[in-house]
Amino acid sequence: MTSAVIDAGDDLPLTIPALWRRQARKYAERALVADDGARLTYAEVDARSRRLARGLLAAGATKGSHVAVLFPNGADFLVNMLAVTRIGAVVVPLSTLSTADELRWLLTNSDTAFLLATPEFRSHRYGEMLQTAFPELDFSRPPPMCSLTAPWLRRIWFTGPIPKGYDAGWSVAALEATASTIDDTYLEAVEARVSPGDRLVIIHTSGSTSAPKGVIHAHASLIRHLDNINQVRRFTPDDVLFTTAPWFWVAGFAYSMLGTVVAGGRVVCSNTTSPTDTLDLLEREQPTMTSGYAPTVARLAADPSFAKRKLSSIRQGNLHPIKAADARPRDPALRHDVYGMSEAGGALSMSGDESDLPEHQRGSCGRFLPGFETKLVDADTGKECAQGEMGELWIRGPFMMEGYYGKPRSQVFMHDNWWRSGDIGTIDAEGFFYLKGRLGNMIKTSFANVAPREVEAAISELTGGTECFVIGLPDPQRGQAVTAILIADHDSKVDEAALKQKLATKLSSYKVPRRILRLSQAEIPLLSSGKVDMPKLKALAQERAQVSSPPS
Numbered sequence: 001m002t003s004a005v006i007d008a009g010d011d012l013p014l015t016i017p018a019l020w021r022r023q024a025r026k027y028a029e030r031a032l033v034a035d036d037g038a039r040l041t042y043a044e045v046d047a048r049s050r051r052l053a054r055g056l057l058a059a060g061a062t063k064g065s066h067v068a069v070l071f072p073n074g075a076d077f078l079v080n081m082l083a084v085t086r087i088g089a090v091v092v093p094l095s096t097l098s099t100a101d102e103l104r105w106l107l108t109n110s111d112t113a114f115l116l117a118t119p120e121f122r123s124h125r126y127g128e129m130l131q132t133a134f135p136e137l138d139f140s141r142p143p144p145m146c147s148l149t150a151p152w153l154r155r156i157w158f159t160g161p162i163p164k165g166y167d168a169g170w171s172v173a174a175l176e177a178t179a180s181t182i183d184d185t186y187l188e189a190v191e192a193r194v195s196p197g198d199r200l201v202i203i204h205t206s207g208s209t210s211a212p213k214g215v216i217h218a219h220a221s222l223i224r225h226l227d228n229i230n231q232v233r234r235f236t237p238d239d240v241l242f243t244t245a246p247w248f249w250v251a252g253f254a255y256s257m258l259g260t261v262v263a264g265g266r267v268v269c270s271n272t273t274s275p276t277d278t279l280d281l282l283e284r285e286q287p288t289m290t291s292g293y294a295p296t297v298a299r300l301a302a303d304p305s306f307a308k309r310k311l312s313s314i315r316q317g318n319l320h321p322i323k324a325a326d327a328r329p330r331d332p333a334l335r336h337d338v339y340g341m342s343e344a345g346g347a348l349s350m351s352g353d354e355s356d357l358p359e360h361q362r363g364s365c366g367r368f369l370p371g372f373e374t375k376l377v378d379a380d381t382g383k384e385c386a387q388g389e390m391g392e393l394w395i396r397g398p399f400m401m402e403g404y405y406g407k408p409r410s411q412v413f414m415h416d417n418w419w420r421s422g423d424i425g426t427i428d429a430e431g432f433f434y435l436k437g438r439l440g441n442m443i444k445t446s447f448a449n450v451a452p453r454e455v456e457a458a459i460s461e462l463t464g465g466t467e468c469f470v471i472g473l474p475d476p477q478r479g480q481a482v483t484a485i486l487i488a489d490h491d492s493k494v495d496e497a498a499l500k501q502k503l504a505t506k507l508s509s510y511k512v513p514r515r516i517l518r519l520s521q522a523e524i525p526l527l528s529s530g531k532v533d534m535p536k537l538k539a540l541a542q543e544r545a546q547v548s549s550p551p552s
Helices: 014-026 042-059 076-083 102-109 128-132 172-181 184-192 219-233 250-265 276-285 292-300 452-463 496-504 534-547
Strands: 033-035 039-041 066-070 090-092 114-119 153-159 199-204 214-220 238-243 266-268 289-291 339-341 348-350 373-377 392-395 419-427 433-438 443-445 448-450 467-477 478-489 517-521
Touching: 014 042, 014 076, 014 184, 014 219, 014 250, 014 266, 033 042, 033 076, 033 250, 033 276, 039 042, 042 076, 042 172, 076 219, 076 250, 076 452, 102 467, 114 348, 153 448, 172 517, 199 219, 199 250, 214 219, 219 250, 219 348, 238 276, 250 266, 250 289, 250 339, 250 348, 266 276, 266 496, 276 292, 276 478, 292 373, 392 517, 433 452, 443 467, 443 517, 448 452, 452 467, 452 478, 452 496, 467 534, 496 517, 517 534
Parallel strands: 033 266, 066 090, 066 114, 090 199, 114 153, 238 266, 238 289, 478 517
Antiparallel strands: 033 039, 199 214, 339 348, 373 392, 392 419, 419 433, 443 448, 467 478
């Protein structure tokens, strides 16, 4: 059942150790995780995480210790996350996309004491990057680490064969060798002391507009919230979830990975750059559900072998290009989207309805999940908006974050525990939420507000799904001119004049773009997170607009 309160009086365990003990016992021989190189059952994950947990205890990790994990999606991430959280330590996932400077910032600002990491992933060599981040770090000498830059960081362990020249003490093998000094009875006593209100994770926002913020979630609130999500999306122990969302951010960590543990299902992920290998994995594992970002699977659907693949099991989720043909939408904007954020533990609004929506619900993000109280507030007047009016979303409830690490609550929450999301949207008579954009991204043209997301949706619909961005560029008469950037080759078949005429039948005249610019995918500036660098995109668009013809 879904519950608006944390303790609903049912049998849902409200700490990771208690939840894990139940799932490992109940589903022991079932597969929990499958990636490109491993397939582990619940029992195998239990044995591996148990050994690591005992090693962490022997190394001095305690309840409340901050332990960072640096791994791509897969079995190693899951095993290490469980090892950390089952002893009551706080897990701090780190982005595999991080630069040396970003790693230094994440580790120091989270006061991390221990780090478990893969030596390398793709072009990243994390040992070298850590030495760049902390020049005093010398892997040729035995641990512990002693750094004035990161005084809390004491131990680092790398999985697998460690790089040549490193002292063996920096290896996970050395950590596991100490596990024999801690017996299972002691581990179980430690696990029993983990409380529902204890901190579970400090998960960082992607930092697309500012420095990443460390969002704190506790065991019970996150577990109950994920159980609610699973009830809505009907995620059962018999389901297999294929996910492309990175597990170091909330959509992957909570909605995909930890949500699978709560459901008792199986999670499948792939890090290979070969579409053929990923498709082979999917054929073997036969996922029933998906989560992630549709563009990440475009290469799979484009693979020459895709049409012959037996993937009819994939029927749910938002990775529409690889779903069974009869389960794909005629237009993705006519399926409920999932709206969420790190601060709300992942999804905040969604729907279990996987059918095509009526036209008047285009762009819906579903209804708000149980346990969240929401309201829309006029950002200029501070007054609560009436039904259908556009305003900033304010949120509160038992499943919201505890706060940002290192910041007092008074700097994070408003009076009466309201949290301002900075997102602009509307709520219709049926309670469906429609995201319109970010507060700082609203376009003010001729004294009217334009929500970029609304114009982007209209363009996407009329062009058959062409990716686009709508921004405001300086305009002496209007303040800002609504400008559309189409991600398309300059010789594409989009007729810009005809597009404007069609948009005029769908949008108020002030919302119709005055300019339409084209950029290729390769020209789009990106952050290390993979998100679009909007300041640079606006600067590039302004430069292009100045050398093109005047706006019509």
